[in-house]
Amino acid sequence: MSMDAGLFSDRRITLEQLRTFVTVAESGGFNAAGLKLGRSQSAVTQSLQKLEEYLECLLLERRQGHIIGLTHDGRRLLPEARKILLSLDNVVSVLRRPELSGHISLGLSNNFNAVELQMAIASCIEMNKGLRVEVISSLTGHLAQMLEQGALDMAIMHSVGELEPADRLLKEESIYWVAANPEAVLREDDLPLVLFGDGCAYREAVVRTLDEAGVSHYLSYVSASHENVCGAIAAGFGVGVLPRSELREGIRIIPENDRLPELPLGRIFMRTRNNSPIISRFRDFICSAPCLSGSTESRAVQ
Amino acid sequence: MSMDAGLFSDRRITLEQLRTFVTVAESGGFNAAGLKLGRSQSAVTQSLQKLEEYLECLLLERRQGHIIGLTHDGRRLLPEARKILLSLDNVVSVLRRPELSGHISLGLSNNFNAVELQMAIASCIEMNKGLRVEVISSLTGHLAQMLEQGALDMAIMHSVGELEPADRLLKEESIYWVAANPEAVLREDDLPLVLFGDGCAYREAVVRTLDEAGVSHYLSYVSASHENVCGAIAAGFGVGVLPRSELREGIRIIPENDRLPELPLGRIFMRTRNNSPIISRFRDFICSAPCLSGSTESRAVQ
DNA sequence: TAATTTTACAAATATTGTTTTTTCAGTTCA
DNA sequence: TGAACTGAAAAAACAATATTTGTAAAATTA
Numbered sequence: 298m299s300m301d302a303g304l305f306s307d308r309r310i311t312l313e314q315l316r317t318f319v320t321v322a323e324s325g326g327f328n329a330a331g332l333k334l335g336r337s338q339s340a341v342t343q344s345l346q347k348l349e350e351y352l353e354c355l356l357l358e359r360r361q362g363h364i365i366g367l368t369h370d371g372r373r374l375l376p377e378a379r380k381i382l383l384s385l386d387n388v389v390s391v392l393r394r395p396e397l398s399g400h401i402s403l404g405l406s407n408n409f410n411a412v413e414l415q416m417a418i419a420s421c422i423e424m425n426k427g428l429r430v431e432v433i434s435s436l437t438g439h440l441a442q443m444l445e446q447g448a449l450d451m452a453i454m455h456s457v458g459e460l461e462p463a464d465r466l467l468k469e470e471s472i473y474w475v476a477a478n479p480e481a482v483l484r485e486d487d488l489p490l491v492l493f494g495d496g497c498a499y500r501e502a503v504v505r506t507l508d509e510a511g512v513s514h515y516l517s518y519v520s521a522s523h524e525n526v527c528g529a530i531a532a533g534f535g536v537g538v539l540p541r542s543e544l545r546e547g548i549r550i551i552p553e554n555d556r557l558p559e560l561p562l563g564r565i566f567m568r569t570r571n572n573s574p575i576i577s578r579f580r581d582f583i584c585s586a587p588c589l590s591g592s593t594e595s596r597a598v599q
Numbered sequence: 600m601s602m603d604a605g606l607f608s609d610r611r612i613t614l615e616q617l618r619t620f621v622t623v624a625e626s627g628g629f630n631a632a633g634l635k636l637g638r639s640q641s642a643v644t645q646s647l648q649k650l651e652e653y654l655e656c657l658l659l660e661r662r663q664g665h666i667i668g669l670t671h672d673g674r675r676l677l678p679e680a681r682k683i684l685l686s687l688d689n690v691v692s693v694l695r696r697p698e699l700s701g702h703i704s705l706g707l708s709n710n711f712n713a714v715e716l717q718m719a720i721a722s723c724i725e726m727n728k729g730l731r732v733e734v735i736s737s738l739t740g741h742l743a744q745m746l747e748q749g750a751l752d753m754a755i756m757h758s759v760g761e762l763e764p765a766d767r768l769l770k771e772e773s774i775y776w777v778a779a780n781p782e783a784v785l786r787e788d789d790l791p792l793v794l795f796g797d798g799c800a801y802r803e804a805v806v807r808t809l810d811e812a813g814v815s816h817y818l819s820y821v822s823a824s825h826e827n828v829c830g831a832i833a834a835g836f837g838v839g840v841l842p843r844s845e846l847r848e849g850i851r852i853i854p855e856n857d858r859l860p861e862l863p864l865g866r867i868f869m870r871t872r873n874n875s876p877i878i879s880r881f882r883d884f885i886c887s888a889p890c891l892s893g894s895t896e897s898r899a900v901q
Numbered sequence: 902t903a904a905t906t907t908t909a910c911a912a913a914t915a916t917t918g919t920t921t922t923t924t925c926a927g928t929t930c931a
Numbered sequence: 932t933g934a935a936c937t938g939a940a941a942a943a944a945c946a947a948t949a950t951t952t953g954t955a956a957a958a959t960t961a
Contacts (some may be wrong), residue, residue, distance in 0.1 A: 306688035306889055312614050313949095328907065340950050342908065353695050362908050362957055370694055373726045377690040381683055386608035388679040392672055393655050426676045587608055615918095630938060642919055644940065664926055664939050 304461035307351055311438075314348040314384065315378040317341055318356060322375050326364055365563065383413060386587035387420035394582060398427025399575030404440035404452030405432055407523055408497055413588035414453070420584060428579075436521060438496025444568060450576050451569040453583070457502040457561040461568070465580070467589050468565040470540040474551040477533040483556060489535030491526055500562055503538050510558035614687065615750030616650040617680040619643055620658060624677050628666055640868055655746055656715040685715055688889035689722035696884065700729025701877030707734055708743035708867075709825055710799055715890035716755070730881075738823060740798025744871060752878050753871040755885070756882060759863040761806040763870070767882070769891050770867040772842040774801065776853040785858060791819035791837030793828055805840050812860035 315509050321330040321341065331338040349356050356371035357364050367375065403418070404437050405411070433443070437454040453467065456463065460466060476482045489506070492500045507514050518529040530537040531547035540563060544550065551557060569580055583589075623632040623643065633643040651658050658673035659666050666892065669677065705720070724732050729899065735745070739756040746754050755769065762768060778784045784791065790809070794802045809816050820831040832839040833849035842865060853859060871882055885891075 306684070306691050308615065308618070310687065310691065312612070312616070313610065314609070326907070327909095336949095337951055338908075339910085339952080342910090343949080346909095352691060359908085361959095363906095363959090364908085369698075373698075374690065374694060377686070377722065377726065381686055381690070384607070384679070384686075385612065385681055388676065388683070389608050389612065389654060392676060396671075396675075420679065424679065628938070639919095639920055640939075641921080641941090645918080648940090663928095665937090666939085781944095852946085 309351045310348065312382065314344050314351075316382055317344040318348055318371075319375065319378050319382065320502060321345060321364070322359070322367055322371065327337060332580065380416070383416055383588065384420060387417050388424070390417075390585070390587050391421050391424045391582075396427065397421070397425040397575065397578055397582065399579075400429045400431075401450050401576060401579050402431040402433065402448070404443060404449045404454070405434045405523070406437045406440060406452070406454045406498075407434045408437060408455045408493060408499060411453075411565075414583075414586065417586040417588050419581070421586075430579075436493060436496035437498040441568070444570050447570060449570060451567060451580060453565065453567050455498045456564045456566060460566050465566070465567045465584055467567055467584065468567065470542070470563045472538050472560050472563045473538050474536055474557050474560065475530060475539045475544065475548050476536045476551055477531050477547055477549070479549055479551040481533075482536050483551070483554065486513070488512055488514035488556075490514050491529045491535045491537040492516060493517040493523075493526060494521040496520050496521075499563065500540055506558050506560060512558070550554060611653045612650065614684065616653075618684055619646040620650055620673075621677065621680050621684065623647060623659070623666070624673065672861055682718070683774055684720060685718055685890065689719050691724070692719075692887070692889050693723050693726045696887075698729065699723070699877070699880055699884065701881075702731045702733075703878060703881050704733040704735065704750070705750050706745060706751045706756070708739045708742060708754070708756045708800075709736045709823070710739060710757045710795060710801060713755070713867075716888065719888040719890050720885070723855070724796060732881075738767045738795060738798035739800040743868040743870070746810050746872050749872060751872065753869060753882060755867065755869050757800045758866045758868060759800060759872075762866065762868050765870070767869045767886055769869055769886065772844070772865045772867065774840050774842050774862050774865045776859045776862065777832060777841045777846065777850050778838045778853055779833050779849055781851055781853040783835075784838050785853070785856065788815070789815055790816040790858075792816050793820040793831045793837045793839040794818060795825075795828060796821050796823040798823075801865065802842055808860050808862060814858060814860070844867075 299508050317330065317334065320333050321327060324330045324333055327341045327345070327498055328338045331341040334341065345357065352370075352374070354370040355368050356367050356374060358366045358371070363420075405415070418430065418432070422428055433440070433449065435443075437456065440449065440452040443449045446463070490503070492503060494500075504514075518526070518534040520526050525538060527539075527543065527548065529535075529544060530539075531545065536551070536557075537562060539548070541550075553559075567580060567583065619632065619636065622635050623629060626632045626635055629643045629647070630640045633640045636643065647659065652667070654672075654676070656672040657670050658676060660668045660670050660673070707717070720732065724730055735742070735751065736747075739758065742754040742756050744753065745751045792805070794805060796802075806816075819837040820828070822828050822831070828839060829841075829845065829847060829850065831837075832841075833847065838853070838859075839850075840862060841850070843852075855861075869882060869885065871878055
């Protein structure tokens, strides 16, 4: 089926406009976005005005001359714009390094969504036809076992403690106490916890932290699936632990308070079993993926 | 996990450069591409030089001052560039029309790959959270049955004959006789055919056309899977029938000859069972998808 | 109320992309 | 062999576009 687009879409829309939109949405203002992008506030304003004009819809909710959030259409566009920018990132990054070939089995912790990382791996696989990657998604504890047993070549896992010397730190992320209704949950005597199943690195840390602080608690919901855990938190089953990027409608961060102790910093790291050339080249590839380069945790609008 | 790209990739790379690259790859020359894009040969040349510079690799195979094809990197970039442009197309198209909501079961003929169409449907689903689409992939014959039985709301199917009055033509495509090794296959007395299983609209047409022309033939390979059929043709099982866009390495179009009759024009069309508001709005949506707008069948380089 | 922050707008400036023109190399054809 | 043709590359002039600068208005903060 040809389905030839012939001439593609609206040729006035540029990547820079999308990038500007995403940055505004992430930084919450034209000034901040301009600073981040290295251009003036005026340029940002105009860039967005044009994008809105070409898209024939408003993207930013303005009230009294201030940006107070995204419109419905803006919220629809944001993830797609991110995806487009990210896939270009990945393509460029893959294209710039030599082609990979070989077979690799890669473990991926499913503690949290790692959409960006998965996209990077996917485009790497697509553009390196000689590469066969078998991805196994499981909890950190299980992956570590498989790695030791030789069932995996490498794994990307979560941790809160010290890493082994050969491990490669990919990313750090602050994790927060979250709940659907912080006030109500905190009023309960026993703290109801919504956590991942056994083998989750964060789970142990959370329980230990609570024990040390002398907070009585019980598990009200346990699942190995990220979807389920978030769903349970949103449904009000109890208190969970998530990084900022995993917040969604119906889940709020619990502000600092006397009862809940401070959580340690989360770490995402890579561990390899052997260092054959293919493995180490793929490891270098992953470690230099564009989605791992930034380290700012941005404050998103809405 | 934040995975914040912070500042995205190489900000010098533009959509226009990608578009130009794809157009050059499709039209096989800077002049032709310029004509297609509505700009001069010089602009196309410079645009591609920049893209190659920023990407730090050569995309076009030049010999004696002429483009003779894509480099390895060029072939790696092409499908990804297409995807990026296409997903922007889809996003813009979805954003410009009102949001859809409801439940729809959609049949999709698997005669041929319809990557672009599937991408359009996917981005429609992603951006219309109120929309639940159940996609069933099968051969045209089976889909038509399901439609009559009320198991499907709508279906996109293939045909070579007349359409029903209520059907909507989406796309026409020329189909060609193909084989791994045309010369060898044509030498055989009985023509070995590689076709889809029962229920494929093209299959019946092919057999009928051969019978009318008095060409003796037999089925050497039959499968309901597009992958398998292409694989069998490439492996030399016999003669198949494909549109230009489905050609791949190891499959060549058989030039016109005395033995093989001319094939009818293929049609891709949509049939709906009922015309509830949701269905008809979704139908209009699909019919106006960017990937269906063009009608040129381009001659690709390499 | 004054100071600060934030967005919008207009004109000047800077940058970028485009065309025009020319050149060169290879191909075709007389 | 030479003339005409085609496709690509390069340079300079030109056109279009984006960016900055500066200013104003409105809202927030102290």
